[in-house]
Amino acid sequence: MIETLTLIAxxxxxxxxxxxxxxxxxxxxxxxxxxGVLLRWLQLADGTIVRLDLAEAPNGVHLTIESSxxxxxxxxxxxxxxxxxxxxLDLDLREFYALAAEEPRLRQAVAQRAGRLLRSPTxxxxxxxxxxxTNTTWAQTKAMNRRLVETxxxxxxGARAFPTPAALAAADEGTWSALRxxxxxxxxxxxxxxxxxxxxxxxxxxxxxLETRALIAELKRIKGIGDYAAATIAAILGRYDRIGMDSIAxxxxxxxxxxxxxxxxxxxxxxxxxxxxxxxxxxxxxxxD
DNA sequence: TTCCAGGGGTAGA
DNA sequence: TCTACCCATGGA
Numbered sequence: 001m002i003e004t005l006t007l008i009a010x011x012x013x014x015x016x017x018x019x020x021x022x023x024x025x026x027x028x029x030x031x032x033x034x035x036g037v038l039l040r041w042l043q044l045a046d047g048t049i050v051r052l053d054l055a056e057a058p059n060g061v062h063l064t065i066e067s068s069x070x071x072x073x074x075x076x077x078x079x080x081x082x083x084x085x086x087x088x089l090d091l092d093l094r095e096f097y098a099l100a101a102e103e104p105r106l107r108q109a110v111a112q113r114a115g116r117l118l119r120s121p122t123x124x125x126x127x128x129x130x131x132x133x134t135n136t137t138w139a140q141t142k143a144m145n146r147r148l149v150e151t152x153x154x155x156x157x158g159a160r161a162f163p164t165p166a167a168l169a170a171a172d173e174g175t176w177s178a179l180r181x182x183x184x185x186x187x188x189x190x191x192x193x194x195x196x197x198x199x200x201x202x203x204x205x206x207x208x209x210l211e212t213r214a215l216i217a218e219l220k221r222i223k224g225i226g227d228y229a230a231a232t233i234a235a236i237l238g239r240y241d242r243i244g245m246d247s248i249a250x251x252x253x254x255x256x257x258x259x260x261x262x263x264x265x266x267x268x269x270x271x272x273x274x275x276x277x278x279x280x281x282x283x284x285x286x287x288x289d
Numbered sequence: 290t291t292c293c294a295g296g297g298g299t300a301g302a
Numbered sequence: 303t304c305t306a307c308c309c310a311t312g313g314a
Contacts (some may be wrong), residue, residue, distance in 0.1 A: 023295085135296040149309065182310030187297090224299045246295040292314085302305080 001067050004005070008060040009089040014113035015080040024118045027129055027142060028149040029162050040086075041120055043154055043161035044078050051156060052083065061087060068156065085206075088116040091238065096278045100285075107226050109285035114204065117284075119236050123202040124195055125162045130232050131184055131191075131224040133246075147179050168192030187224030205237065212239045212277075227265065231280065240280035245267050252288055260273070 016036070019025050025032040031039040038054040053064035063083055065071060071079075085092055086137040093115040100106035100115075109115065120126045128148070132141045152175070153160030154166045169192040176185045194200040200222075205215060212234060231244030243249060245265045254263045257271040268283075275282035 130295095131297095133295050135294065135309085137294045137313075139307070140294080166307095181310065182312095183297095184310080215313090224297070228296060244295080247293090248295050255297085291308105294311100294313090298309085299307085300305100302303105 001070060003065045003067075003071055003076075003078065005063045005065070006057050006060055007083060007087075007089055008057075009061055009087070010092055011059055012113040013059055013089070013091075013116070017112050017114040018116040018118050018285040019054075019113065021117045023133075023138065024120065024129065025140075027145045029153065029160060030118075041156060041159050041161040042079065042082060043164065044075055046075070046138050047154070048075060049154055049156035049161055050075075050079060051159070052079070053085065054087070060089070074210075081153070082121040084120060086119050086180075088119065088238075091116055093281075096240075096281050099275055099278055102281070103282070104284060106285060108287045114285045115281055116191075117236055119163065123233075123237070124165055126233060126236050127191065127202060127219075127222065127225070128188055130169045130189055130229045132181070132234075134184070134224070134226075134229060136182070144179065144181050144184075145247055148181075151175060151179060157206075165192045165195035184224060188221075190223055195287075208238070212241050215239060216242065216284070235280040235284070240278045241276075243272060243280050243283045249283070251282075252286075256288060 002150050019032065019038050025038055029041040034056060040052045040054065041261055042050050042052055044050065048067060048069045055062040058085040061083070065079055067075070069075070075189065096115055097110055100110045120129065129145060130143050149160050152163035152171060164213060168188060175190060180183065181188065195202055205218065215237065216230045217232055221235055225233070228244040228246045231242040234242060235244070245268055249268055250263055253268045253271050254260055258267060269279065270281050272279040
């Protein structure tokens with residue numbers, strides 16, 4: 001069963017800018033072959049697996065849904081909500097664009113209508129993936145994530161959705177070992193068990209009820225989430241106050257702002273101080289060339 | 290062999 | 303709050 005919809009975004013919006021906003025479009029169960037269509041497999045609350053094809057539309061996105069089960073109202077609503085969340089269709093970034101318009105190094109971002117960050121349907125998936133980016137290379141992040149999806153995700157025509165917390169929590173020792181996640185396995189296992197048991201409600205953090213400081217503190221209570229990961233996840237949640245200091249940020253800010261001298265976390269924040277609560281976006285979409 | 294990659298936990302000060 | 307030291311994995 002195939003159905004198509006067009007979803008309209010808060011303006012300004014550009015589908016390709018969100019699609020390529022960071023590395024997530026290269027991580028399963030997203031699939032991007034650079035043809036302009038972003039594929040994604042999604043497991044709905046009732047277990048139904050759907051394939052989503054996302055493509056550019058005027059001020060929005062064309063969504064093609066392929067499902068083995070009928071798309072009654074609840075399923076369709078769940079899919080639409082997931083897509084709106086993933087692409088940040090309802091984000092209002094006018095304040096960021098106003099700041100960016102005054103900065104030559106952000107003119108390109110403004111012209112490209114960049115600013116939104118691609119998100120996963122669940123915060124669980126974003127937290128898992130962020131932990132998989134820590135202290136490793138991007139190549140390994142992709143490989144670890146792929147093994148996780150292929151081993152524990154539920155499939156449709158060979159492709160698989162991102163595994164649920166319950167699926168991770170139920171995996172045995174041998175399965176975890178075969179995933180070759182290094183010491184991160186223990187973090188993901190504990191996370192999955194807490195979420196699956198209802199002891200940790202990650203989805204509740206999407207509501208925006210917490211102040212940024214409290215949100216960061218809450219995220220850092222998760223083992224495996226430190227300053228860098230918390231700042232990254234906060235940005236995914238629309239809180240851009242802090243810049244996550246990883247090796248890339250250290251290198252870029254050091255070379256472009258501090259003459260190649262080693263930089264502290266405070267110096268990285270200071271370099272983008274004038275962007276206030278949009279520091280992360282200014283840093284992320286900065287034209288470093 | 291050693292280092293380190295989109296870091297983080299822990300102990301000890 | 304700051305500093306060592308440790309942590310699995312795989313590529314350079």
